[in-house]
Amino acid sequence: MTEYQELTGKFFINGDVACAEGAISAGCRFFAGYPITPATEVAERMSTRLPQVGGIYIQMEDELASMNAVLGASWAGVKAMTATSGPGFSLMMENVGLGVMLETPCVLVNIQRAGPSTGLPTLVGQQDMMQARWGSHGSYEIIALAPISPQDIFDLTITAFDLSEKYRIPVLIMSDEVVGHMSEKVVIPHVAPESLLNRRRPEVPPGEYLPYKTDVGLVPPMAVAGEGYRFHVTGLTHDERGYPVMTADAQDRLIRRLVDKIRLNRDDIIKYKETQVEDADIIVCAYGITTRIAQFAVKMARDEGIRAGLLQLITVWPFAEERVRELSLQTKAFVVPEINYGQIVLEVERCAGGKARTILVPHMGGGVHSPETILEAIRETAQ
């Protein structure tokens, strides 16, 4: 719209602000949220920036409302986002399911704190990782990304919008309090609008449009309200017309497609980063802020002559199960540090399938691991 749309250049900003800027660069023009520590700065930044670029910021009455307003905005054709943490994430869960069912592109940021319940509002956790996967009822797939720094959250917020538009699904950014509140250098490049992905629009005239009829691939084109398509969408099980159909057959067709549109495209969606895994006897598998500590631990282990490597999950959901399975055939053990009492380790263990040992290095929250803690686990495993 205007030249003030993007701030480009080098900045020293925290992860929450970088996330908001990533959203602006990704073309997000709607934010609905509710104040919650430690995600509030995302909302504050959006409240400043969105009006400047012709977007809408609104503080809703709660997180239930925030998530729904985001879905509504997306159905009016605008890229939309919300940001929250622990308790707010729980409140949003039902309508993440609505987003999945209606196939609504949108982005939900969780700056994780330690729980359960009110827990440690100002201190870090990585404790909603399984909730991200399974928090809404029903059988479904979701996409979740885990940034490790302010620069990373900027970049991954753009990726999140791209994936949500491409696959018509809510995409979760599963960040944490440390990344959200740490300030580091962030380079904001010019992001050309042509480089961004947008939902496919219907190419048929209104009379012929069926909201959930696929043409190429498993993701149907999406009309938006006010264009004359006069479509109906529902959270009930539905057919290609978007009409409710209360049968096991309709359920089978719909759920298979909703799940398969993610599962069958996992190679396109799943990103991970490997360091020194080729000859590793022990692979540390980490995500989010814990990755940065694991990097130290791996280096220290190498210095001691232990063949350690690092697998960083950038996409946490869908889980990089094929890669973990492959690695389990060439390594002796996985060490999984996470700021919870065992969540993603369960996935690693499942995929390792007994071929490699799996060791959890838990932290109950309120702080990050020390490199020595992870190193100690590597050492013990190496014996």
Added chain:
Amino acid sequence: MIDAMNVEEPSIEKYLRQDRLPHIWCSGCGIGPVAGCFLRAIDREEIDPDRIAVVSGIGCTGRVAGYVKLDSFHTTHGRAIPFATGLILANPELNVVVFSGDGDLVAIGGNHLIHAARRNIDMTVICVNNFNYGMTGGQVGPTAPLEARTTTTPYGNFEFPFNLPYLVSASGASYVARWTVLHIRQLEKAIAEAMTKPGFSFIEVIAPCPVVYGRMNKEPKGLDSMYYYQEKSVIRNGADPKDADLELNGPIVVGKFVDVQRPTLWDHLREVSSRAQEKAKARAKV
């Protein structure tokens, strides 16, 4: 049952998803006629149907979204208003109508209702009030009068009900009316007024649920229950909503209670947005 929607008036057939009929509502249910009034209001007022978005929550009334041939969203329980908030804020050209029931809008969604009224956001809410949860078999609702019998108040309701016009007007709505389902002309006119009025409009429609609430409270059966509500009603346009409490078998005060001009959310939002853009521009020049 189609006749309850008065489809004999050809004007509304084109707004119905014929391929979804017959609908699920019980015979004698008040919801269909309200939907009929809504569609006739659009037609009479010549509101561009392509710009209308209907949003419903869950419940018997929540099914309205599925029968109208308009952009329509059947969302989650209680959340029609925030979903509609997102729609209208993202595209102010839309004419957004929330069509849902008392349990959906006032119990589980009550917080959103008062906040939407407070914001005076451009939206019309049509609340079909039948005093109970029809879809789940007739449990007590937040508008059920004291002493009303429902499947979960077998000895009589022991809670005070909401007076919806009072609640919504106190929260800041620009337009508030209540009619019964057989006040067809008044209701149609009210919907047309509400849809063309800037700001938050709220219409409560007292409608029978003859198969559950009506049966348990010994109301007349079938169509007679609609006449019963109409006969019980007293038209008092301009009445103070605070005097519009409902009692079991008592009079039903109906009418247009509030119709005022107040700045809407958009008025303020536009002003603030242009201020933000001016500031950004000034800074960019430095």
